[in-house]
Amino acid sequence: MPDRTTQSWAELNVASPDDLAGLFQALAAELAADVAAAGEEAALRAVRDRWLGRKSGRLARIRDQWLAAAPREWKPAVGQLYNALARQAESEFARAQARFAAVQAQAMIVEDAVDTTLPGRAQPAGPAHPVLRILDRITDVFVRLGYSVATGPEIETAYYNFEALNIPADHPARDDQDTIYLAGAGEELLLRTHTSPVQIRAMQAQEPPLRIVAPGRVYRHDAPDASHSPMFHQIEGLAVDRDLTLGDLKGTLDHFARELFGAAATTRFRPSYFPFTEPSAEMDVSCILCHGAGCRACKQTGWIEILGCGMIHPALYRAVGYDAARWSGFAFGMGVERVAMLYYGVDDLQRFYSGDLRFLEQFAT
Amino acid sequence: MLVSYQWLREFVACDLPPAALAERLTMAGLAAAGWEARDGDIVFDLEITTNRPDCLSHYGVAREVAAVLKLPLAPLAASVPAFAESAPLAPPPRIVIEAPQACARYCARLIENVAVAAAPVPVTARLGILGQRAINNVADLTNYVLQETGQPTHAFDADRLRGGEIRVRFARPGETLLALDGVVRQLDPSDLVIADAERPVALAGIIGGEETAINERTRRVLIESAWFEPAVVRRTAKRHALITEASYRFQRGADPATAPLAADRIAARLTQMGARAAGPLLDLYPRPIVRPLVPLEPNALRLLGGRVEWEEAAEILHRLGFAAAAGAFQVxxxxxxxxxxxxxxxxxxxxxxxxxxxxxLPAFAGAARIGAEVESERELxxxxxxxxxxxxxxxxxxxxxxxRLFAxxxxxxxxxxxxxxxxxxxxxxxxxxxxxxxxxxxxRDRPDQRLYELGKVYWRQGEAVEEAPVLALGACGRAYPGWTANAAERRAYDFFDLKGTVESVLAGFAISVAMRPLRDDPAFHPGRAAAAWAGERRVARFGQLHPDLAATWKFKTAVYIAEIALDPLLRAGRRPLHFTQPSRFPAGERDFSFLFPDTVSWDDVRLAIDRLRLEVLQSLVPVEVFRGASIPEGRYSLLLRARFQRADRTLHEDEIQDQARQIILALESLGGIQR
Incomplete structure (x- = not known):
């Protein structure tokens, strides 16, 4: 079929309105067929150019050659038919375009699909060290009870580590705490064997009433094995106020035990001996594994020793210049590794210091 | 301390089942670690705290049981048959205490006609239950009385003591003692010894000497039962690394009143076996140990929260052997x-x-402070x-x-x-x-690691010792874990990963630092290390471990480490956070692609732009740094992105153009060539 749009008005030989309508009908049919035949987006673009191209598109030619050249009496009719054809072209192309876009979007979705069953990727947060995790938890229990966090040096003088704590030279308690000393300083400088020196430093720095907790590293002359380490952590607590009694000590530590080990934990206090407290006690907690029934962890007793505590010895008040008649108080201290071992079921103390990621990563949260 | 229940019952009529007794003792301060049946008896394992040497014996434990259970306690006595009509074979030795400050009391008994043989079965059986080996009647009896009374004694072969003398004195320079453990000990002038007229024959309160020991030919025995100063025994025992049953008790403090009794109880048993006492007990007590009379103000009981009245307290103390005297108690x-x-x-x-x-739970009128440093550390x-x-x-x-390699x-x-x-x-x-x-x-096959440790370092500063908190970082392997679509994405952890972490640590604190390359630290790769300085103070150094060190440490992979001094950071405190109004006007971005010679560092670029003081330049960041391929040797390509914005109005296109032109000129003056 010849392309009638290349013809001039005169060549069209339009004699009647029917002629004109027939002419546009044929064009509309041709347009529809063209669009329908465009199987892909590029073809559609070519069809669109052929019909809607700005200069040489068919509709442009109709406008330029037919409409412009039509005699005055024909112009309205040609104009009407031209507009209808242009509208039809726009909508046909938009529809076709949308059809292609939908197909393409569908194709993209298929193409973008991933194997959602593959493992996820993350930069996992590093785990907190189990000992420090427990240390933080213990600290926080006491902070909630009004205890401030205090620290002291790890390299201590014999005065703070022993004398001020009522452990004079030749005191048998010094046998128990095998001490690591600094070379060339006699027995004057040492690695603190407990966090208790912080008690003295805190009392020297502050007047009562006071409540402090002192976490930190401590040192003993012990060869490393599954239950010993020359370095470990302790946390120490101290409360001085008017009229603190043994009952206040028990109430505070009983609360602590339930906060740390759960509301079902029960405690017992039995007399013990520390040079810096009197009366002194060991606090046992109902075994967290067997809940008191008896197991290997608690040596069938149902109880696990958690901490040492007692009412502050008056000798300490003398050392720091407190009036022992006016104030009373209590102190407590515990080994953090020991609690962490119980809490997490760790079998060997040395694991804490190995940096073993197979171990540490088990404490990721 | 092992305790036989049968033996205990000789002194106190306790009929509690063993579990109940163990519980009562534990709750009274004598912790029972356990108990078990042995040879028809029950043996308790008690943990005796260091302040209670009086409980290191059956009689001592019986005294506790009696007090706790309110039961009567049988007295501990000895009756030694009076010395026979016939005169002793030889006079007893003359005893001289040269050092009464170290030996307050010295009791002795000379026993004649001793036949050294096996001890009677009741003695060896009891010792056996406690895990003690039988030796002979004399040795076993001293052990027996030790377990019974807690008083350590020693038996000399009186015929082997020279010069008829016992002297309690400090050792002289150069003296030695062949001790019962077979070791020759060099004595120190602060060692208290028992000597005869010529030489030391025992380390006082610790161990006897071999040359005066009992043997099967011994006929005359001198039983020593003394009270030695705990500190003296402790020092000597520590110096010679000797912990014996005797030293263990003496260095915690023995009972001076039990000394004569123990000698007599051994003598009494030996006389039952046919020996005889050659004369009365010799008892030198030059420095009586006086226990104090301790007043007990009712106010002192306030520690117990008013739960125990004074009368009950007095009654308990009475049961424990404290005699009341007008508001005070005789210890x-x-x-x-x-x-x-x-x-x-x-x-x-x-x-x-x-x-x-x-x-x-006691009330508290104060407030808790967790402390800025503790909070900073936790945040870090x-x-x-x-x-x-x-x-x-x-x-x-x-x-x-x-x-030394690192410091x-x-x-x-x-x-x-x-x-x-x-x-x-x-x-x-x-x-x-x-x-x-x-x-x-x-x-252990873990190539991908990121570790940190928050600890301390310690050093000497002249005479003083110092310690300060420090942060260590260590990493190796891949930068990110997990699978990737292609090998190129499996990027290794590198210097910039480490630097990023170091920067983010430093950025948390109110301290301004300058980063400088670190080329002369033997621990670090000279081309892949840097340090952060706060003025004159280096606060961090970080980078790849020096390849030479990596080789000595047998690392087959690149290892990145950082050391950050926390003291200056914690002292500076956390960086204060405050809000700045973001601009309501759009920002404009410009990319610049340049070729630079390798001698131009990012710092050069940054400083060159900084010097322009472009008011509206919000940020300037490297987007891509590329070497190789089409880039000529000795040069690199740098893609930079600048961002311009004003807080008060929208920037005009020509303003941005003008700024961009200035940037280009500055970069060209550095030797950069725009691409």
Whole structure:
């Protein structure tokens, strides 16, 4: 079929309105067929150019050659038919375009699909060290009870580590705490064997009433094995106020035990001996594994020793210049590794210091 | 301390089942670690605290049981048949206490006609139950009486003592003693010895000498039962590293009143076996040990929260052997640990039972401060964990040679009695320990690691010793875990990953630092290390471990480490956070692609632009740094992105053009060529 749009008005030989309508009908049919035949987006673009191209598109030619050249009496009719054809072209192309876009979007979705069953990727947060995790938890229990966090040096003088704590030279308690000393300083400088020196430093720095907790590293002359380490952590607590009694000590530590080990934990206090407290006690907690029934962890007793505590010895008040008649108080201290071992079921103390990621990563949260 | 239930019952009629007795003793301060049936008896294992040497005997434990259970206690006595009509074979030795400050009391009994043989079965059986080997009747009886009364004694072969003398004195320079353990001990002038007229024959209160020991030919025995000063025994026992049953008790404090009794009880038993006492007990007591009379103000009981009245307290103390006298209590001879009112209060509390004091949470008028440094540290730990670093912990000790590699000029702190050579000093750097941790994991097939440790370093500053908190980082392997679509994406952890973490740590604090390359630190790769300085103070150094060191440490992979001094950071405090109004006007961006010679660093570029002081330049960042391929040797391509914005109005296109032109000129003046 010849392309009638290349013809001039005169060549069209339009004699009647029917002629004109027939002419546009044929064009509309041709347009529809063209669009329908465009199987892909590029073809559609070519069809669109052929019909809607700005200069040489068919509709442009109709406008330029037919409409412009039509005699005055024909112009309205040609104009009407031209507009209808242009509208039809726009909508046909938009529809076709949308059809292609939908197909393409569908194709993209298929193409973008991933194997959602593959493992996820993350930069996992590093785990907190189990000992420090427990240390933080213990600290926080006491902070909630009004205890401030205090620290002291790890390299201590014999005065703070022993004398001020009522452990004079030749005191048998010094046998128990095998001490690591600094070379060339006699027995004057040492690695603190407990966090208790912080008690003295805190009392020297502050007047009562006071409540402090002192976490930190401590040192003993012990060869490393599954239950010993020359370095470990302790946390120490101290409360001085008017009229603190043994009952206040028990109430505070009983609360602590339930906060740390759960509301079902029960405690017992039995007399013990520390040079810096009197009366002194060991606090046992109902075994967290067997809940008191008896197991290997608690040596069938149902109880696990958690901490040492007692009412502050008056000798300490003398050392720091407190009036022992006016104030009373209590102190407590515990080994953090020991609690962490119980809490997490760790079998060997040395694991804490190995940096073993197979171990540490088990404490990721 | 092992305790036989049958033996205990000789002194106190206790009929509690063993479990119940163990519980009562535990709750009164004599912790029973366990008990078991042995040969028809029950043996308790009691943990006796160091302040209670009086409980290191059956009679002592019986005294506790009697007080706690309110039962009568049988008296401990001895009756030695009076010395026979015939005169002794030889006169008893003359006893001289040259050092009464070290030996307050010395009792002795000379026994004749001794036939050294096996001890009677009741004696050996009891010792056997307690795990003690039978030796002979004399030795076994001294052991028996030790277990019974807690008083250590020693038996000399009186015929082997020279010069008819016993002298309690300090050793003389150069003296030695062949002790019963077969070791020849060099004596020190602060060692208290028992000597005869010529030589030391025993280390006082610790161990006897071989040359005067009992043997099968012994006929005359001198039983020594003395009271030695605890500090003197402790010093000597420590010096000679000798812990014996005797030294264990003497250095905690024996009962001076039991000394004569123990000698008599041994003598009495020996006479039952056919020996005879050659004369009366010799008892020199030049320095009587006087136990104090301790007043107990009713106010002292306030520690017990009003749960025990004074009358009950007095009654408990009476049961424990404290005699009341007008508001005060006479401490019995066996309780050297009691000297103050609070000691009496403890006695009352433990016998009354700690269960008597109901728990309560005390009120507090103060407030808790967690402390800025503790908070900063916690925040820091959280930040590092958030960046994937696992929290690790290592010992504070180190080997000197290893620390010297990382802190060659830091005077270190040496330990007098280190655990091992690898732990001879306090660490001056946390890096050797960090490398050991990384290595531990590499040896266990964990190539991808990120670790940190928050610890301390220790050093000498002239005469003083110092310690300060330090942060160590260590990493190796891939930058990110997990699978990737292609090999090119499996990027290794590199210098910039480490630098990013170091920067983010430093950015948390109110301290301004300058980063400079670190080329002369032998521990670090000279081309891949940097340091952060706050003025004159270096606060961080970080980078790749020097390849030479990596080779000596047998690392087959690149290892990145950082050491950050936390002291200056914690002192500066956390960076204060405050809000700035973001601009309501759009920002304009411009990219610049340049070729630079390798001699131009990012810092050069940054500073060149900084110098322009472009008011509206919001940020200037490198987007891509590329070398190789089409880029000529000795040059690199840098894609820069500048962002312009004003807070008060929209920027005009020509303003941005003008700024961009200035940037281009500045970069060209550095030798850059725009692409």
């Amino acid at each position: 019995p001879s066996w309780r050297g640990d009691v000297s103050h009112a609070v000691d009496l209060v403890e006695e009352v509390a433990r016998v009354a039972g700690y269960d008597r004091f109901p728990p309560r 730990r959280l930040k590092l964990r958030g960046q994937g670093y696992a929290e690790a912990m290592s010992l504070s000790f180190a080997a000197r040679a290893e620390c 060659p000029h830091t005077p270190d702190i040496e330990l007098r009695n280190p655990i091992s050579e690898e732990a001879a000093i306090m660490r001056t750097s946390p890096l050797p320990a960090m490398l050991h941790l990384l290595q531990y994991n590499l040896n």
